[in-house]
Every structure is written in C-alpha cells, then in structure tokens.
Amino acid sequence: MLKDYTESNTFKKLRDTSGRVPLIRQPVFLIASCVALVLYGSMLFWASGEGLVIRIALSVFVALLVTWTGIIITDERRGERLKTSMVFLVLAVLVLLFLEFHVTNSEEIIELFFNITVIKKAWPYLVLGFKTTISLAFMAALVSTVIGLTLAIFRSFDNKVLNFFIIAYVDFFRAIPIIVLLMLIYYGLPFLNIRLSAFASGVLGLGLNSGAYVSEIFRAGFLSVSKGQLEASRALGMTPWQTMQKVALPQAFKAVIPPLVGNYVASAKDTALCSSISIIELLKAGTAQQSLNANPSPLIFVTVLYLILFVPLTRLCGYIEKRMKKTQRQITV
Amino acid sequence: MDPIIRVESLHKSFRDLHVLRGVSIEVNRSEVVSFIGRSGSGKSTLLRCINRLEEPTSGEIWIDGVNIHEPYIDINKVRAEIGMVFQSFNLFPHMTAIDNIMLAPVCVRKISRQEAKERGLSLLEKVGLAEKANEYPEKLSGGQRQRVAIARALAMQPRIMFFDEPTSALDPEMVGEVLDVMAQMASEGMTMLIVSHEMGFIREAADRVLFLDEGKILEEGTPDDIFNRPQFPVTRDFLGKVL
Secondary structure, eight states, rough: OOOOOOGGGHHHHHHHHTTTGGGGHHHHHHHHHHHHHHHHHHHHHHHHSHHHHHEEEHHHHHHHHHHHHHHHTTTTTSSSHHHHHHHHHHHHHHHHHHHHHHOOOHHHHHHHHHHHHHHHHHHHHHHHHHHHHHHHHHHHHHHHHHHHHHHHHHTTOOOOHHHOOOOOOOOOOOOSOHHHHHHHIIGGGGGGGGOOOOOHHHHHHHHHHHHHHHHHHHHHHHHHHHHHHHHHHHHTTOOHIIIIIIHHHHHHHHHHHHHHHHHHHHHHGGGGGGGGGGGOOOOHHHHHHHHHHOOOOHHHHHHHHHHHHHHHHHHHHHHHHHHHHHOOOOOOO | OOOOOOEEEEEEEEETTTEEEEEEEOTTOOEEEEOOOTTTHHHHHHHHHHSSSSOOOOEEEEETTTTSSSTTTOHHHHHTTTTEEETTTTTTTOHHHHHHHHHIIIIIIIIHHHHHHHHHHHHHHTTOOGGTTTTOOOOOOOHHHHHHHHHHHHHHOOSSSEEEEETTSSSSHHHHHHHHHHHHHHHHEEEEEOOOSSSHHHHOSSEEEEEEEEEEEEEOOOHHHHHHSOOOOHHHHHHHHHO
16 A cells, blocks of 8 residues: 555645744844844944953854854755855945954054055066966876876786886875975985076976876876777777777876866966975065065065966866866767 | 688686687678677677777687688787777767868878768768767767767778677667668678677678577587577577567
C-alpha cells in the first residue's frame, strides 16, 4: 500500500512553518529598527567628546547595523535594491565614523597620502619600476612555461626514475618560499662563483617556482587527454613524439589555458618579492621614492598601478575560464 | 599462400588476470574473420595484442611474414599497415573530419597535404559523409563519427583492418550505416578482423567465426557451422543469449 505522504508528519510541519513569517523578517520590525538605528546614530553624532561611553555606544551601534544588514541581505524575500542600499548605508556610516573619530585634519591626509608634488617627482622612477615589473613577470612566465612543459612531457612518459626527479623538483620548489629562493640565488650562488644579475636572479627564482606549478598544470592537462586518443594515434602508426605533438598537446593546451593564465597572473604578483634582492621594480621604486621624499604618496600610487595592472588580468582569467566552460562540452569522440 | 597474420600461442596477463591463454590463429589475405564470445573472453585484447597496443606476455605474432617482436621492427610501420576502429571512435576532437583523416597520411606516409586531402575527401564520399568534411566531431552523430573513424583508418591504405566492437557504442538506428560501410569493405577484398556482437552482420559478412572462451579459441568455423551447429554447450549457451 502506498503511504499517504501528504498527511505525514514532516509535511505537516512544513506547512505549519511555511505560513508564518518570523518576527525579524516582518516589515514592521524592519522599519521600526531602522528608525531606531537612525535616531541612535544621529544622537551619537551630535554628542561631542570621546568618552568611554560614546565609544561603547558607537560599537553597539555599528554591531547592530551590521547585524541588521546581515539579516536583510540573507533574506530571499527582500529585493535586491534594498539589499544594495543597506550595504551602501553600512559603508557610508563606517566611512563617516572613521572621518569623524580618526581623522583630525583631512588636508593633512591629502598632503600625506595623495601628495601630487611628490608623485610628480616620483613618476619617472615609478614608470621605470612598472616596466621592470612587467618584463620580470613576462620573462618569468616564459621560463616557467619552458620548465613546466618540459617536466610535464617527461612526466607523461611515466618513467620511474624520471618521475622521481620531477616530483622532487615540484615538491622542492613548491615548498620553498619564493623570497628564500630569491635570496639563495642572489646572495648564495655567488659563493659558487655563479654571479647572476639581480634581474636574472629574479627571473630564475620566479621561473623555478612557477615552473613547478606549471608542470603540475600541464600534467593535469595531459591526464585529461583520454587514453583512447593516444591509442588511436599510435594505432595509425604515429610515433610517440608525433602523438604528443599533434594529438596530446593541442588537447592538453586547451584544457590548461584557464589555470595557466591564472598561474601567470599569480606569479606576476610575486614579482613584488624581487624588491628584496634590489631589483628596482614597481614596489622597490615606490619604497625608494617614499624614503627619498619622506612621504608615503608614492606607495599609494604604486598600489594604484598594481590595481590597474592586475584587476583587468584577474578579470581576464575569469572570462577565459567561463568561455572555456562554454565551449568544452563533455563529449566522447 | 602465406597467411597475412599468424599468431602462435599468445598469452597476455594483466597482473593476476590471465586474459589470453594460448591463442593461435592464422588469417589469410582478404579473409573476414570475426571474433565472438562473452565480455572478458579476450577478444579485444587479442586484437590489441596483434598491433601491440598491448604487449603480449608471451607468444609470437607474424604479420605478412614478419615477426613483429623482433627488435629491429619499427612497430609504427607495422601499425601503419593495420587500420584500427575503436568502440569509442576516438576521433581527435580538436580537428575537423577531414583533418582527422589527413593527419596520419601526412605525418606517417609523408604524402603531400594536397594528396592527403584528395584521398580523404574521396574516402569521406565513400562512407557517405562528403558534406561533413569540415565539421568537428562534436557536431557529428555517433554513426557519422564512426564512419569518419573508418575513413581515417582507410586513409593509411592499410592491408588489414581491425574493428573492436565498432557498433557497441552506437544508438541502434545508427548501427546499420556503419555495418554497410564495413560490408562494402569486405566485398572489396579487405582483410578484416572484427570483434562484434552484431551476429546478423557476422553471419552475412564473415568468412570465418572464432568463438573465444576464457582466453582460448574454443570453436572455429564458417558462420553457418558456428551459428547453426555449435559443438560446445558454452557456445550454444552464448549464442542462445545473443541471437
């Protein structure tokens, strides 16, 4: 006999609760507490002085506001517009509070952090540093691709001895912090009478590190090419090398582009570490100008330049990933 | 006349699994030989051993009088003479149909791209897919993919064709189009080794049927012998299930 599920206990419970809106999700509650918050907040702003009471009251205010925003933006019944305005409200309140209590003089701030004269003076150096950063990133990407691809190809031959060395390489360079690696190359190698320029050391260090990741990415790419593909190619009389070149690599490449680009971008950000071995890249140029002018404005500007460089790049990664997913339908061919 | 394929006491083990337990066969030129048997009886492994996609554990294989396990043999040259059609098609997804077909003739036979293209187009026409030359495999149906795969194998102008369950991955309505192409090849005198469960087709097209059971050839004969007068209970049992 079929059980009558509509009358089962679970369903009854669901029906009971579904009709009832919890208090904190009711509009009355929302409006009332919003009004309370506004009153509370405005009271605080008119109160002057920085006594303990005010500070505690402020903390409570902010905590309440944030909790409220949390409740609202997790509620599916609320509209997107309300959620967005809540978030902006919180941000506005936080900024206002910050300006009110932590900034005594806004002109001083501009003078300190957004000093146009200092930035103008530092500009040519920062541009030079920016160029160095880009060429570092580019060269490192090149080196890492050569290393990674070579390792992955040898790895795909599945020879035990080769595998041992490749795995050792990957483990070593993934485990060692990049900055340590850079120090070793730049300050350690000269004792073996290997003298590399700062730039070459930077490229080598970043390349060796990123190469370990790239080899793992390519390996995953090769593994994504099915055994049947390789067999079909070999059965046609193609040599292992031809099979690699014409069948495995093109397919693997397609699969690895999204993670590969992501890795290049991540590795490009690591160029900032090269400032530790006296390469005058963007960060180093920024810090140098900062101490020269005794003003942190160049650093702020460096941050902006990094953002200008990397926000589009990270966006690009996301875009490529999305595109690849669209075209890569899972099919057995 | 010498047999084109001669296999002597072939054994193949995958670790503990003894798949082939001493198989000996001879295949003559232009003969169509079909292997039947339950799954796991070693039919596919046998084919894959003959072109060394699997290394046999022991045994000897001669193709056209050449022992393919001799150290001086270039296995790629041997494979170039053996076309192989897989159950899962294994077309190269990053190439169009015509590029799939042209790849090996250009890379292995070293013929010009122009010549390879002409050969490829005429083969596509032969399998009835001339208008699909520039399609990527994902745009083709299963039956069309398998026909392109057959054209790809034929483009190498092989002397022998292996079919490893060519229709098992196809929707029923597409089986016919693939079998038609195979029947045409058989009638043109191609030497064919076929692993298949399409008993109707085997009865029509095969010259000889071999029944494999537990890694050995249990029974062999004309389709008529095997299908109508099976000698062993195992064969009878198997045929009773598939016919």
